[in-house]
Amino acid sequence: MNINLTIIGQIVAFIAFVAFCMRYVWPPILAAMEERQQKIADGLSAADRAGHDLELAQKAAVDRLAEAKKEAAVIVDSANKRASTLVDEAKAAAVVEAERVKELATAEVEREKAQAKEQLLAQVSALAISGAEKVLAAEIDADKHAAILEQLVKEQ
């Protein structure tokens, strides 16, 4: 174990290497590592934020869906109401129409009845007349009765 000039050389080399490391090695490596750490932290917080945003969006979507359902129910309800009023209206119109048709038919029946009566009357008169003619023909006196007929014609 002999101490000699080597120790001086080693001290100089030691100072030189430490100085080099302090100037050119340590700062850039540490800066890069810190920058990366910052980047990762930023990324993580961004992911957190995105998750939170997603949650909010999901909640909003659920809300919107419920709203839409409610709206749809309202629409269906009103449509049902409208349909039933339409049906009612149609029923009422049908009743009115039926009434009118019935009235028309009744009027027709009356008219027909009247006509038939008239015809019957005419036929009965004609039959009576022909019967009367037959009866009369047996005992008619054209001359005697001509005067009556003439008088009848005159009266007409």
Added chain:
Amino acid sequence: MAATGQEKTVSDYIVHHLTNLTYGKLPEGFDRYDGHTVGAGGEWAFAHGADEIAAMGFNAVHVDSLAWSIGLGVIFCALFRWVAVRASAETPSGLVNFIEMVVEFIDNQVKDTFHGQNKLVAPLALTIFVWVFLMNLMDLIPVDVVPELMVLAGIEYQKIVPSTDPNITMGMAVGVFILMLYYSIKVKGFGFAKELALNPFNHWVFIPVNLFMEIVGLLAKPFSLGLRLFGNMYAGEMIFILIAALFGAGILWVLPASLLQIGWAIFHILVITLQAFIFMVLTIVYLSMAHEDH
């Protein structure tokens, strides 16, 4: 060991593996191994043998330790700079990911222990951890490979684990100690002197006692820091060498020595990481103490 020649004993083998490639100044009048005597004013040369290294004294450089240490430091800087240039907030991949993991680990250690505001401590801890780890990692390269190749290349000695050289570990510890003193004075100012003089006995009578105790305590920090790493790595390396020496003890020893080698290497993976970690944590703790104003 067989490759180094039959005339060599086991102790020669071990000493060879534990000798640094030393370049230094031989004193005037020293008789070299090849017979010639060093002339006036001394002579700079690569040492040959322990006596030449001893003669050089302080005027010597462990070329191998320093070269491996600086080489590994350059690898550390290049690797981490490469990543630093490519690091971005985008998805990291492969090597970038791994380096960032290391950086984050160090950053957490520093944040746990050091509560002041200092832009130096974290890069310092990173440099110490990775550099010491790489230096320790050289211990896992089989002990014979590089030295034998170097012998073939004509270089006599080669110790490839810089952290088994006290110069290297103490060099770093002294670097940390200088920073400790600097920040103690910068943060506490005169309070640092007061802390040394008036702790643990807060009375003027005890100032010399306090000073002695506190200064010893202060000096113990870099010594324990540097020598702990050196001791652990040196012992580990020594055991690797001893196990390697077992291979030369006969054919029967090949299997047990292999198993020992593997076992110790696996255990050593833990040791080298732990030692690098301890050196780093203690550095942070010492600098943290330097920043704390009582």
